[in-house]
Amino acid sequence: MKYDIFSNVAPAMPKPSKGTECVSLLLSQASKDMREPLVPMIFPALAAHLSDVKFMYCDNKWHELCGQMGHLIGPSGIGKAQLTHLIEAVMRSFRAHDEEEYRKLTDWQRQVKTRGANKEKPERPEVSFWFPPADLTNPAFIQNAMACEKLGARTQYLNLPEVEMADRMCGGHKQVSQTVRNIYDRQRAGALRATADGVTGNPILRVNITFSSTPDAARTFYRKDLTNGFFSRIPFAYKARGERMGRIPRQGQYGEEFLAQLDEYLERLDSCRGHFVVKPLNLMADLLAKEMAQLADLADDDVLFELSHRSIFAAWKKAATLWIMNDQTWTQSIGEYMRWFCYYDLWSKVRVFGDMFKSGDVASEGGHKTGPQNMLDGLPDTFNEAQLGALRLQMGKDLEGTKNQLYKWVFRKFVTYDPLTGLYTKTDKYRKGAPAPKGKGKIGGIAEL
Secondary structure, three states, rough: OOOOOOOOOOOOOOOOOOHHHHHHHHHHOOOOOHHHHHHHHHHHHHOOOOOOOEOOOOOOOEOOOOOOOEEOOOOOOOOHHHHHHHHHHHHHHHHHHHHHHHHHHHHHHHHHHHOOOOOOOOOOOOOOOOOOOOOOHHHHHHHHHHHHHHHOOOOOEEEEEEOOOHHHHOHHHHHHHHHHHHHHHHOOOOOHHHHHEOOOOOOEEEEEEEEEEEEHHHHHOOOOOHHHOOOOOOOOOOOOOOOOOOEEEEEEEEEEHHHHHHHHHHHHHHHOOOOOHHHHHHHHHHHHHHHHHHHHHHOOOHHHHHHHHHHHHHHHHHHHHHHHHHHOOOOOHHHHHHHHHHHHHHHHHHHHEEEEHHHHHOOOOHHHHHOOOOOOOOOOOEEEEEHHHHHHHHHHOOHHHHHHHHHHHHOOOOOOEOOOOOEEOOHHHHOOOOOOOOOOOOOOOOEEE
C-alpha cells in the first residue's frame, strides 16, 4: 500500500499533474504549511456549484454530488482561517446571488412596516440563499432548504468556523447526528410540523458543509458518536502543529489573475448537466475497497474497516468533481488524488480519535498513539506465531485471534509461511502499492470510460 495511516506523519499529497492542474491553482495563494489540509476541505464548496448532476457508483445506484462535508482540525493559530479565504474566492457568485436575495427581503420588510395595521400585507417573496451565514438557526436552515428545493433543487453551502455552531443550525447537539445523516444521504429533513404560520415543509437536504476546530473541541464534539454512523460520514483533514519555526507563514492574494483562472473551472461545474458513468472512477473505488480490507487485517480492527467504507465514497465524490473540472476527462493523477483523499481521511481519524474508537473516552491530544496500529510493522521480518500473540496481548487484543490473523496475512500475501521452521516472513508485495487505473473520454450526457 502506498500510504501508511498508522504513521505519525500525514500521507504525502500527490503532486498536481495532468488533469489536476486546478489543485495547483487552488493552493497557489495558501501558505506552504497549510496546502495539504486545504485540498480535501475545498471540495464541498466546489461541488455546491453542481446541480442536476448524477454519477453511478459501484453499487449501481445513481448519486448526486451534494452531501459533501469536511472537518478541518488543527491547534489554535495553525492557519485554519486560510480555508475561509479560499472559500470566499470560490463562492463569489453565491455571494452575489445572496446579496440580491437579501435585497428582496429588505424591500419586503420595508413594505410590511409602512403598511398600516388595517392594510393587506404583501406576501413574503420566495428567496433561497446558496451561501447562508454561519450563525444560521435551525428554523432558518429548514426554511432555506425548502426554498432551495422549490427554486431549482440547488445545494446550499455552509462554512462553520467552529464545529459547535452545528448545534445551533441543527436545533441542538442531539439533533446534529440525524441532520448530518440526512445531509450525507440526501434525505428529507423530517421537519414536518405545525406552526403559527401553518405547516412547515419537509425538504430534501441538499447541503454541503465544512467545519473547523481544535483537536480537543473535535474529540469532545464527537465523543458519543464514534460508532453510530454520524462520525464516519464526515471526512477529516488534520494538521499537527509541527516544529517551532519562528516565522509567520506567507499567504498570497486572490487577485484578478487568480480569479479569472478559477472562474474557468467554476464554469465547468456550473454548466455541467447529466448522468455519468466513469469506469476508472469506480475501478479506483473497487481497488480502494480491497486496500481498506487489507489495512483492517493489518490492524485486526473492525472499526477501522467500517470507517473506510464512507471514506472511499467521500473520496469518490471528490474525484468525480475533479473529473468535471478537468473537462470530463479522467487521468491517472485524478486517481492518485482519490486514493490520497481516502487515506488522508483515515489517517486524520486515527491520529485524532484512534484511542477513542473502543473506549469512547476523551484523552489529551498526545493520546492518539494507542489507536489502531499496523501489527505487521511491529514484528521483525521473520517471526513466529508466539511473537504475534504477545503483540496482540500487548495491544489489548485476544490471543485466540492470532491464527486467524496469520491466515489472512498469508492469504493476502503479506507474509509467507515455512512449515519446516514454523516461521513467517514478510513478502516484497507487502512493501509495494498498486497503481491507479487509467482511461479518459466522454460520450454525450452519459459518460462511458
